[in-house]
Amino acid sequence: MPISLQSFLPLPHFPRFGNSSSIAKAIPSSVTPPNSPLLNSPPSSSVTVHRRSTPVTMSQSVHLLTPSDLAIPKHHSSFLSTFNRRLPVTTTTTTASPFFPKLSIRASSSDRKPSVLVTDNGTSSSGLQSSASHADHALSSSIEVDAVTEAELRENGFRSTRRTKLVCTIGPATSGFDQLESLAVGGMNVARINMCHGTREWHREVIQRVRRLNEDKGYAVAIMMDTEGSEIHMGDLGGASSAKAEDGEVWTFSVRAFGSALPEHTINVNYEGFAEDVKVGDELLVDGGMVRFEVIEKLGPDVKCKCTDPGLLLPRANLTFWRDGSLVRERNAMLPTISSKDWLDIDFGIAEGVDFIAVSFVKSAEVINHLKSYIAARSRDSDVAVIAKIESIDSLKNLEEIIQASDGAMVARGDLGAQIPLEQVPAAQQNIVQVCRQLNKPVIVASQLLESMIEYPTPTRAEVADVSEAVRQRADALMLSGESAMGQFPEKSLAVLRSVSVRIERWWREEKRHEAMELPAIGTSFSDSISEEICISAAKMANNLEVDALFVYTKTGHMASLLSRCRPDCPIFAFTNTTSVRRRLNLQWGLIPFRVSFSDDMESNLNKTFSLLKARNLIKSGDLVIAVSDVLQCIQVMNVP
């Protein structure tokens, strides 16, 4: 599709930052439309740089501009193809300006390239502060951010807010309103419901409570629905919350439908082919190897197994079987990724307006594409994001295409560790995190992060090291499973994730470990590529200038995610005008999402957010901020007026 340059290089409405005279000062005549009234404005005398022979005022914002005398003609696509895809920006040293002490940008160009323009961002006399009417108007409207984020920002300042996001699985231990609120207070960004467990009615109530919490208390906790998938798993233990399997005990795994009472030492299996597929001598792993059995006898629908590694059996725990050191993938490998029950759950999730659907046991990109088109057809304006759970051998084989097709991924280490040797899980995790980052998809590291905290109030040192490693890898999010669903210390577990995240993030910054990871170009259109380059540049500038925060104004959230991908040292305030985008951004590293209505007028957007944030003591005069936006593709560096 040809790109309309006008749509992302909004020349006709160019004077959006600063007042018109400040813009006028900034536009070099060589790129100013011949009849532009701006041409008559006097150049600034403070700091100048030279663009060809024309003096240009220094400023702190970078715009992409196509002058109308270079107006993109009908054959713009070929014109575009000749573009240098990099912004032609070079920096130069200048004498210090009281207004622009740190940055100066010189535009370099050839006539046939979009130019980097510099504009006056507004100072006490000309820009933001002079827009009192904007500010007045702004104060009468509102900005939505939750009380916890607000308190955190105020107490610790921007720089030490938590960047790593936290997902909590909601189960019997945390499904009440007060318990959910405690988790929200403790930093839960996303509540996960697992359709393996509980009834739809039970899940609906949880969703409604989370929504009520958001509405009543201003949180933006997103909801992730996790599909059951066609995994083989045990039944529900006849109502018991767990059962202990001791070494040497013989248990019966059966596909028979038992009535209400389950015979002693008997486990129901949901997969009909189970008794046929297993062989005597196979090793049966419960919950990824937490408990192990050896198959000793097959009796019709019953399979007798001897416990070789004792442990706790939990309701509906998943089952895998191994033969001669490899995973057995008989007919169960042919089971659909999305079962008929899963489709009903997905309908339920769409109807309830969940934010994410996490697909268990994804094998290929096809299933993700299928689900995405199903969601699009079912709910035209729905923005349910699809998360691919990487927990099977097949998903590792097709990793890049699966992640490319998805809106995010989860390193589901529980099942993954049952499908590949445990010692390969750490390398797989690192690889998945890296691929997600490169493809700009949020990634969650899940399962057993604080497993011992299901029973104990303090984590093991090894668990803390594991959490630290995931934070050090700069995963977007960490997830609690049993710890929050059915453990005894859900809030303490969350507090451990929170404090370890903050500590490791700080350590990273103190060590000045600026990212060495190569971020490949991912834009599929020229406009996307511009956004990408803007975000990479803005993040780099933010690190080098040690700014307090990046501001991004984004309608779809895309520009915010591109900034997050760069993992800058400072937090990213993401302003969006829809509640659902705000919730979705909650999964992404370093983003502090705000909902605020904004216009196409960037100056007014900036004034409005500055006023609103200042009124709430979230920022103060003098804070150094870099702003980018997908409303107008530009980078602006400024001190909060």
Ligand SMILES: Nc1ncnc2c1ncn2[C@@H]1O[C@H](COP(=O)(O)OP(=O)(O)OP(=O)(O)O)[C@@H](O)[C@H]1O
């Ligand atoms: N809605 C629920 N109702 C009852 N128990 C639950 C619920 N959700 C989770 N649990 C309990 O918490 C444990 C851990 O939850 P988790 O979501 O990790 O499930 P899982 O069975 O390990 O499956 P998965 O591989 O999908 O993560 C479960 O084994 C179950 O005992």
Ligand SMILES: CC(=O)C(=O)O
């Ligand atoms: C989270 C999940 O599904 C797993 O770890 O297996």
Ligand SMILES: [K+]
């Ligand atoms: K699941």
Ligand SMILES: [Mg+2]
């Ligand atoms: Mg799983």
